[in-house]
Amino acid sequence: MIEDNVVFIGNKPVMNYVLAVVTQFNNGSVEVTVKARGKAISRAVDAVEVSRNRFLQEIKIKDIKIGTEKIATDRGDSNVSTIEIVMGK
Amino acid sequence: MIEDNVVFIGNKPVMNYVLAVVTQFNNGSVEVTVKARGKAISRAVDAVEVSRNRFLQEIKIKDIKIGTEKIATDRGDSNVSTIEIVMGK
Numbered sequence: 001m002i003e004d005n006v007v008f009i010g011n012k013p014v015m016n017y018v019l020a021v022v023t024q025f026n027n028g029s030v031e032v033t034v035k036a037r038g039k040a041i042s043r044a045v046d047a048v049e050v051s052r053n054r055f056l057q058e059i060k061i062k063d064i065k066i067g068t069e070k071i072a073t074d075r076g077d078s079n080v081s082t083i084e085i086v087m088g089k
Numbered sequence: 090m091i092e093d094n095v096v097f098i099g100n101k102p103v104m105n106y107v108l109a110v111v112t113q114f115n116n117g118s119v120e121v122t123v124k125a126r127g128k129a130i131s132r133a134v135d136a137v138e139v140s141r142n143r144f145l146q147e148i149k150i151k152d153i154k155i156g157t158e159k160i161a162t163d164r165g166d167s168n169v170s171t172i173e174i175v176m177g178k
Contacts, residue, residue: 041131045170049157053168064153066174068138079142081134085155 005029009036009044017047021087022055031062031088037069041083048085062086094118098125098133106136110176111144120151120177126158130172137174151175 007020017034024032036044052059063086070077096109106123113121125133141148152175159166 039128039131041134042128042170045130045155045172049155049168049170053157061155064155066134066138066150066153068142079138081131081138083134 005031006033006035007047009034009040009047011040014043014046014050017043018050018055021047021051025056025059025087031086034085034087035082037082038080041081044083044085048087051087056087059087059089062088094120095122095124096136098123098129098136100129103132103135103139106132107139107144110136110140114145114148114176120175123174123176124171126171127169130170133172133174137176140176145176148176148178151177 005024007017007024009017021032021034034044034048048061052061063084065084067082067084068079069082071080072078094113096106096113098106110121110123123133123137137150141150152173154173156171156173157168158171160169161167
């Protein structure tokens with residue numbers, strides 16, 4: 001889940017990802033990027049908002065990017081939306 | 090659903106909102122803002138990505154903001170995440 005200051009959002013409860021973000025900053029990271037795809041995008045926004053509002057008041061959102069990725073499935077290629085939220089001081 | 094160049098994303102199929110966005114640009118809007126709360130945030134990103142990739146190649150994403158709103162419920166106040174995506178030429 002944690003890798004090079006990136007937190008990938010999956011299907012776990014939001015607080016798991018909040019903890020991952022807060023831990024990265026507490027370990028000295030200057031920037032943390034939260035990434036998600038598909039339905040996890042809403043949870044990514046929740047994780048960033050809870051991190052900022054409850055635990056990291058001095059941290060700002062530095063950049064938000066959205067995009068589309070092609071994913072190979074049994075029934076051919078499928079498009080999935082992505083989000084990347086960069087948080088930093 | 091359409092009001093002052095704003096498209097509010099709810100629980101309908103993504104293509105309904107894509108149609109709303111494309112219609113606004115075709116009617117002469119220079120900017121269209123897509124707004125969503127909670128679980129609809131993922132659908133908002135889908136609607137923007139499908140609009141751009143399939144129908145509005147010349148339109149760019151000008152700004153993305155996320156935030157938190159307090160909502161009064163039966164069981165007291167509850168926080169919900171929000172997103173605003175501004176699209177324009």
